[in-house]
Amino acid sequence: MTNSNHFDIAVFPGDGIGEEIMGPCVELLERAIACTDKLDVSFSKYVAGAASYRDSGEALPNESMNKAAEADAILLGAMGLPDVRYPDGTEISPQIDFRFKFGLYAGVRPVRTIPGLRPILNNPAASELDFVIIRESTEGLFASHGKGEVIDDAEARDTLVITRAVSERLFDFSFDLGRKRKALGKPGHVTCVDKANVFKSFAFFRKIFEEQGELNADLQRSHMYVDAAALNMISRPWDLDVMVTENMFGDILSDLGAALIGGMGYAPSADIGDDHAVFQPCHGSAPDIAGKGVANPTAMFLSGAMMLEWLGDKHQCAAAGEAGRLVRDAVDAAFAGGQLVTCELGGDAGTKPVFDAVAAALDNIIKARSH
Ligand code: ATP
Secondary structure, rough: OOOOOOEEEEEEEOHHHHHHHHHHHHHHHHHHOOOOOEEEEEEEEEEOOHHHHHHHHOOOHHHHHHHHHHHEEEEEHHHOHHHHHHHOOOOOHHHHHHHOOOOOEEEEEEOOOOOOOOOOOOOOHHHHHHEEEEOOOOHHHHOOOOOEEEEOOOOEEOOOEEEEEEEEHHHHHHHHHHHHHOOOOOOOOEEEEEEEOOHHHHHHHHHHHHHHHHHOOOOEEHHHHHHHHHHHHOOOHHOOOEEEOOOOHHHHHHHHHHHOOOOOOOOOOEEEOOOOOEEEEEEOOOOOOOOOOOOOOOOHHHHHHHHHHHHHHHHOHHHHHHHHHHHHHHHHHHHHHOOEEEEEOOOOHHHHHHHHHHHHHHHHHHHHOOO
16 A cells, blocks of 8 residues: 555455456446545456366465455455365365454454345335344354364364454454444444353353453443344344354354345455455355356445445545445445346346446436536
8 A cells, every 4th residue: 555545456256256246346346436536446356266276276376365465455256166175175265264364353244235125024124124243254163174173984073262362352343333333323232142151162252242341331232142143133133233253153144144135145244354354245156156147246346335435444535435335325226216136036137237237326326416
């Protein structure tokens, strides 16, 4: 980064539909950025993923890792292919390597209904969901990634790890987010999701949540067991605000959250650490629909919007925040009339029609502003 208005973005399209949704996303972000006229963002594409491993033997080449480390932010499509695996049978997932390497402990998964999308739950409040799941992304059960063992073909073990250092930062991040949301009129209520009634690790997790909660006493806080959280996400998700949880629980609950807002194609995410951040849709490379032009790029667009807003916050760059909001407003406007129905919701709008609709909505917003 040379000044607070210039940002270098390392772009990793990845595998499967990742390639198909990344091009339109970068084009949309560039259009939003262009209309702020105070922002200079360069997007550079790098290779990583299952196809890279298959073709070169390297899932995450050194050059790609170095460029990612130097960049101001990382924009990622999706990585992994079911038939390309490491010799131990696990999938190729450089996105998980990024989380460990860069200490991206806060996995932010917004569950926000786009106005105009048919709600999945039959309750008027379901059309206005707006809560956030924060998934710890560097330890928990995923600490065992690449380290689990099978003993004599008779027993398998993976170990869950909770550390004080990461948990404190995770909870501070969650309370900060709760505070930002409170300033925007949300409840500012942070809920720790755990299984503290059964596991020592989760009792420790909850204890640290309480300690950090005492330091953030301006915010409401509560606990929920993960099984109750799954129930509440279906029975009364409109009451939720900020949920913070362990890696594996967050992995599962964030897919449940995606279902509540229309499916994986609508669910953006950010993996945030103290110095780096990766922005990518919650979904994987979806090989079942790759190459057909039917992938929904909305989650990718919204992840790009989160990236611009994060850059804006981190570098006090109002123009970046504004460009991010423009992209999100354009997505909302494109779906608002209920006419744009993506393939996974039974319609016929694939990648290009969704891009065209969102880009047209962006043009309209920009025109309306200049009048
Ligand atoms: P991973 O393990 O890498 O997260 P996954 O096994 O959860 O991947 P996904 O690739 O996320 O699987 O796909 C799950 C389902 O959702 C598939 O049927 C896929 O076609 C669908 N899907 C995922 N992303 C999209 C999208 N952007 N548009 C439409 N359908 C999608």
